[in-house]
Amino acid sequence: MSRIALIAGEGHLASAVAAALDEPLVYALEHLTPEVAAKPFRLERLIPFLDELTELGVTQAVFAGAIRRPRIEPGLFDPRTMAIVPRILMGMQSGDDAALRAVLDLFEEAGIHIVSVDEVLPELVPGEGVLTGEPSSRDQKDAARASEIVHGLGPLDVGQGAVVAQGLCLAVEALPGTQAMLEFARLHAGLKPDPKGAKGVLYKAPKPGQDRRIDLPTIGPDTVRQAADAGLGGIVWEAGSVILLDREESVRLAHDAGLFLWARA
Incomplete structure (x- = not known):
């Protein structure tokens, strides 16, 4: 059998x-x-x-x-x-x-x-769309910038995420992982030029050419809590390429914290 x-x-x-x-x-x-x-x-x-x-x-x-x-x-x-x-x-x-x-x-x-x-479990990998909240035009620009950074670093096998706020990269994911990246971004939030401007986004995506059979990026309720603690405006990821754990709880937490969740094409 x-x-x-x-x-x-x-x-x-x-x-x-x-x-x-x-x-x-x-x-x-x-x-x-x-x-x-x-x-x-x-x-x-x-x-x-x-x-x-x-x-x-x-x-x-x-x-x-x-x-x-x-x-x-x-x-x-x-x-x-x-x-x-x-x-x-x-x-x-x-x-x-x-x-x-x-x-x-x-x-x-x-x-x-x-x-x-x-x-x-195909239902764990959301297709394109906004799950909660509404990314502003500034958030969309930050997401595009973060996407460029993650894909640019991909061939170096560094990580699968970046935090960008107001066009500035506050942190990139490395060996310590997503939580360490978000903590670093939280500690350096004062580097944003406009304190009242866009809060910033966490972006996640596989590395270019990554073997999709293993190690797809993963986000979930813990990620939402950490992004909220870091003072970000939302979480963005490459649609169809990132695992979202406990979608209902993740959406609830993001809604309560005022964060948007966006599976970006």
């Missing part, structure tokens, strides 16, 4: 995907702490892990949640995984996206097809 494996990362997404699947086998890298019960595995024993999945009848796998790069312990490699280490290391040297693609390729070579979150 064909089964699906959920490779769980951190954050709320993994639990949402687990709830939507029919009795998935749930696993997580040993150093992660997902919100769903998961059996740990180590990258140093990736080939035996893939063998285990195959023996259990797994033909599909979905990756959901944030995955931090593990600390590699050379003494834990088994001989067969050691043989593919050059492929993984080459990917790591090219950035996180390339490293993930190298791992995904190994899953596919083992006969395990990678399914994207938006294939499993």
Whole structure:
């Protein structure tokens, strides 16, 4: 019987995907702490892990949640995984996206097809439209500027977000993540030239050429709270390319805080 494996990362997404699947086998890298019960595995024993999945009848796998790069312990490699280490290391040297693609390729070579979150739960990825609020013409210009910044940084594998206010970039997303970016923007809100002008926007989008099977940007109620705390006017994202968790709660919180939510074409 064909089964699906959920490779769980951190954050709320993994639990949402687990709830939507029919009795998935749930696993997580040993150093992660997902919100769903998961059996740990180590990258140093990736080939035996893939063998285990195959023996259990797994033909599909979905990756959901944030995955931090593990600390590699050379003494834990088994001989067969050691043989593919050059492929993984080459990917790591090219950035996180390339490293993930190298791992995904190994899953596919083992006969395990990678399914994207938006294939499993298409309702989590909103199409074009404003969900609440109304972005002003100044907000729209800030969103366009933020989009240019995120797409410009994409080839450098830096991050998937930026905060722009009154045409100025207050912060870009890097390894510490979205919350750190918004906190930085909050601390530097005084840099906006007009205190009574546009409050600014958080913009999220995948990196150009990003493998959509994994690591799509995610926003949710926590993001809305953090954007409100940062004093922003709204959250904008690339329509059809960003996961929105708990849409009803996110919209409610944004409405109450006076923020707009906009899936931008």
